[in-house]
């Protein structure tokens with residue numbers, strides 16, 4: 180798949196124009212090593228319109244967002260992608276009040292989501308401070324089972 184690399188905000192906004200673009204990307208990233216049904220282990224699926232694969236054997240559907248940072252994000256996955264990009268490409272420490280104004284979310288929402296992103300970065304071994312983190316390193320379900328079942 181074509182992984183987004185770099186820190187260019189304009190390129191990023193062209194690549195991720197809609198929430199659907201983000202879901203598609205997430206879905207590709209998540210199942211890039213190959214699809215395997217979480218319920219029955221079957222490896223064939225149909226991908227639905229919202230980019231969630233449905234198992235050909237047991238019909239279990241897994242959302243592209245499940246077990247990722249974007250699980251239960253209510254303010255839109257595209258906004259969340261931008262927040263991730265901003266957090267991963269700055270060496271400054273960003274405050275939740277600043278991000279709330281910048282992205283039009285409540286300060287509390289910003290704080291909770293930023294916490295999740297930081298946790299995600301920690302578990303992927305990425306550092307917030309080096310400015311070299313790529314979105315793909317922590318957006319997909321690569322944080323493993325740690326995030327599973329963990330509520331915001």
Ligand SMILES: [Zn+2]
Nearest residue numbers: 216219234237
């Ligand atoms: Zn299945």
